[in-house]
Amino acid sequence: MSYLTQMAGLTMHNSFRAATGIALAIALIRGFARRSAKTIGNFWVDMTRTVLYVLMPLSIVVGLFFVWQGMPQNLGPYVEATTLEGGTQLIAQGLWRAKRSSK
Secondary structure: OOHHHHHHHHHHHHHHHHHHHHHHHHHHHHHHHOOOOOOOOOHHHHHHHHHHHHHHHHHHHHHHHHHHHOOOOOOOOOEEEEOOOOOEEEEOOOOOOOOOEEO
């Protein structure tokens, strides 16, 4: 996958997947708490609130923590480095989840 696909597509998919699970858990809790009520709330409102009030602030805090700790993340290509033994190693320079391999 390209770096753009990983940053845009997979990040959005993973965020919405987490928000869906949290919204379903909220609906389940509401269902048990409101036994006599006719409805348990709006799923889309719960999902929007989860994304805006839980996942976005959490991702900003975690991102700032990673920056503070010096985690490298750039869009550079793989770099081939020579090891002390004379072999070569392929070092990923892109996203931190990028595939790492050695020769």
